[in-house]
Amino acid sequence: MPRTRNIVLLLGMLLIFLFVGGIISPIELFDLVLLQPILNLLVLLSKYLFGSFGLAIVALTIIIRVITLPLTMRQLRSTKAMQEIQPKMKELQKKYANDREQLGTAMAKLYKEYGVNPLGCAFPMLIQMPIWIALYQAVIQGLGYAPENLLGLSKQLYPWAVIQGEVPLNSHFLGLDLGAGHWSMAILVGVSMWMLQKMSNPPSVDPQQQSMQRLMVWMMPLMFGFFALSFPSGLSLYWFLTNVISMVIQYRVTGWGTLSVPSLSSLRGGFLRPTGTPSIAKGNPGNASNGNNGSESSQAKGEDKDTSIAENGSAESGRKKVSDGKHRNKRKVRRRSR
Amino acid sequence: MFRIKRYTAAKAIIIAIVLMSLLLSGCIGPRGWPGGVVEGDTVYVGSMDGKVHALNLEGGIRWSWEPPVETSSGILSCASGGQFSAGMVYAPPVVTDDIIYVASYSGKVYAINAGSRVDVWSEPYDTKSNIAGGVAVADGTLFVGCSDGTLHAVDVATGMLKEGFPFQAEDKIWSTPVVEDGVVYVGSLDHKLYAVDMYTGELKWNEPFEAGGGIVAPPLIVEGVVYVGSFDSSFYAVNAGDGEQKWVYDAPRDWVWAEAVYGNGTIYFGSMDSSVYAVDAGNGTQKWSKPISGPVSSAPVIAGDVLVVASENGTVYWLDLDAGEEKWRSLSVDSKVLAPLSASGNEVYLNAQDNKFYKFDATTGQQEWRVLLSE
Numbered sequence A: 001m002p003r004t005r006n007i008v009l010l011l012g013m014l015l016i017f018l019f020v021g022g023i024i025s026p027i028e029l030f031d032l033v034l035l036q037p038i039l040n041l042l043v044l045l046s047k048y049l050f051g052s053f054g055l056a057i058v059a060l061t062i063i064i065r066v067i068t069l070p071l072t073m074r075q076l077r078s079t080k081a082m083q084e085i086q087p088k089m090k091e092l093q094k095k096y097a098n099d100r101e102q103l104g105t106a107m108a109k110l111y112k113e114y115g116v117n118p119l120g121c122a123f124p125m126l127i128q129m130p131i132w133i134a135l136y137q138a139v140i141q142g143l144g145y146a147p148e149n150l151l152g153l154s155k156q157l158y159p160w161a162v163i164q165g166e167v168p169l170n171s172h173f174l175g176l177d178l179g180a181g182h183w184s185m186a187i188l189v190g191v192s193m194w195m196l197q198k199m200s201n202p203p204s205v206d207p208q209q210q211s212m213q214r215l216m217v218w219m220m221p222l223m224f225g226f227f228a229l230s231f232p233s234g235l236s237l238y239w240f241l242t243n244v245i246s247m248v249i250q251y252r253v254t255g256w257g258t259l260s261v262p263s264l265s266s267l268r269g270g271f272l273r274p275t276g277t278p279s280i281a282k283g284n285p286g287n288a289s290n291g292n293n294g295s296e297s298s299q300a301k302g303e304d305k306d307t308s309i310a311e312n313g314s315a316e317s318g319r320k321k322v323s324d325g326k327h328r329n330k331r332k333v334r335r336r337s338r
Numbered sequence B: 001m002f003r004i005k006r007y008t009a010a011k012a013i014i015i016a017i018v019l020m021s022l023l024l025s026g027c028i029g030p031r032g033w034p035g036g037v038v039e040g041d042t043v044y045v046g047s048m049d050g051k052v053h054a055l056n057l058e059g060g061i062r063w064s065w066e067p068p069v070e071t072s073s074g075i076l077s078c079a080s081g082g083q084f085s086a087g088m089v090y091a092p093p094v095v096t097d098d099i100i101y102v103a104s105y106s107g108k109v110y111a112i113n114a115g116s117r118v119d120v121w122s123e124p125y126d127t128k129s130n131i132a133g134g135v136a137v138a139d140g141t142l143f144v145g146c147s148d149g150t151l152h153a154v155d156v157a158t159g160m161l162k163e164g165f166p167f168q169a170e171d172k173i174w175s176t177p178v179v180e181d182g183v184v185y186v187g188s189l190d191h192k193l194y195a196v197d198m199y200t201g202e203l204k205w206n207e208p209f210e211a212g213g214g215i216v217a218p219p220l221i222v223e224g225v226v227y228v229g230s231f232d233s234s235f236y237a238v239n240a241g242d243g244e245q246k247w248v249y250d251a252p253r254d255w256v257w258a259e260a261v262y263g264n265g266t267i268y269f270g271s272m273d274s275s276v277y278a279v280d281a282g283n284g285t286q287k288w289s290k291p292i293s294g295p296v297s298s299a300p301v302i303a304g305d306v307l308v309v310a311s312e313n314g315t316v317y318w319l320d321l322d323a324g325e326e327k328w329r330s331l332s333v334d335s336k337v338l339a340p341l342s343a344s345g346n347e348v349y350l351n352a353q354d355n356k357f358y359k360f361d362a363t364t365g366q367q368e369w370r371v372l373l374s375e
Helices: A002-020 A026-048 A053-067 A069-084 A086-095 A100-114 A122-143 A147-156 A183-200 A207-230 A233-254 A294-303 A307-311 A326-337 B002-027
Strands: B036-039 B042-046 B052-056 B061-065 B094-096 B099-103 B108-113 B135-138 B141-145 B150-155 B178-180 B183-187 B192-197 B220-222 B225-229 B235-239 B245-249 B261-263 B266-271 B275-280 B286-291 B301-303 B306-310 B315-320 B326-332 B342-344 B347-351 B356-361 B366-372
Touching (some): A026 A122, A026 A147, A053 A069, A053 A233, A069 A233, A086 A100, A122 A147, A183 A233, B036 B094, B036 B342, B036 B347, B042 B347, B094 B135, B108 B141, B150 B183, B178 B220, B192 B225, B235 B266, B261 B301, B275 B306, B301 B342, B326 B366
Antiparallel strands (some): B036 B042, B042 B052, B052 B061, B099 B108, B135 B141, B141 B150, B178 B183, B183 B192, B220 B225, B225 B235, B301 B306, B347 B356
């Protein structure tokens, strides 16, 4: 960590030197480091993916998600670890209700004990923000919708013949105009965002937090859906794919979360389900779930041990294992056996 | 709990801020680059707010015409194709027989009586697509290209589409068409240069001329040869009769965006690589090239015996036609310059992106006056 901090500090000082010295402006740096690579990569991908800008966005999304996968995993593990130490945090808050200094010390000790970085949840998300902005600019400029966008594009393209003649890119993909907003993308973005929110929200016994989560579960999809109506569909496509990939990763790490989905077997009437096969559904007490729906199970989950923490070598002793469903148990067993 | 709540709220706020900044960055940008044109003792020029102004040669505004207010169709009015401000204009107006024709990015073409300032047509001609070029008028017909790849031919008497049109290209037509001997020449972002019969809408050549990149520069036609630059960093000479390539000049290192100008057997053009080139019109050999301070996206002009070029960063150069040497010291207008320059005799007119319209004297390289077209 100190090494990472030193690198970050050095980079920060270098940036301040560059900005203050007038060597490069923040916008130029943003263009150089993010916008130009993304834009030129999109143009290249488009050229080799049958001239389809849509496929280029799909490929770019996968590339970006693969590159940021370690950060995403860190975020998810950090979030999960934070959820799991909530009961202990609550105990400490009760214990040191009148002594904030002691509370802070105890909290820090708790974080250290469990290897949790409270900022670990926010950092990966912050990292993705500039990528969104760069991709947005890349889509707008790459498609060259307005003459100003196309004119600006010439300054962002690398002087390679393979790229120069390729613009503007073909804006049509699966019947969509990637440069214009479309209601279908707004729905896809909104629904996938809602599902992701449901999956990623930790169960809570705190009514205040529950109301906050309810707000987030609806606010985020509505906000993104609304923006998708006006933003280019190319960016909405990126959001949608990112959500889908995030859901897959989230499922691998934390399961379905508070998302209630009917199991395949229940859709088939249940009679096709092999004996002992659990449902993936959550939220239905009748289903075999991974146990973090409702206050009772959330408490259980709060006491659960995250396999990733165990992998990280953090404290494990004295913690109960609570089943998250058989399929999840199998995964844990596999990990432990490794 | 507090941290989780704080984190959740912070996440929502951060995302909202980023989305809003995305939105705002999408809303800022397109403004148009209307140029000016001199007709007799009047200069007609467009401004960034979509108005057309008539100026006397001393810079006094005689009158202004404003297009009707149109609401844009997007929910948040930005980032989507076709949802920008209605009044933006990307080319100088065209004046023929006392009628001013101006095409707006909203897709509408207006015909205004220069004397009475009333609309000639009962309603503007609507192409139903964005227009990012200018119009050409010849033999009672107006031609205009659109973002949906169509080339429209409009009867100037009635304001109606002519039979055989619109002609369809494979990508956006942002190049201003040029009419010569009954043929409309127009470039497209599909990399092609089209020659279309102005009366029938049929292709004149067996197949369109294909360049290595998109074409937004209006073609220049001189003595049966079409000269046009492309995004493949090349400049082409094409036989107007059959569409065969005569020569190609590929010295530029970036796009050729703006129209070329012809004088003394030489083609002069600027490139986005921040250079001006002079090429022999007959065989495409370079006569000279001159590096300048910024990319060139506004068409240069010849005023007297001076080539006047404006770089995007607002520096105006006065170059000797034969050697490309600076005849007068360059000057700056402190604003971006994207609109094509215009000239009448030794007078040069420049419409800058800060809405100021300039007049220069090419015999001295000095500014005569400037006028703020609108706030």
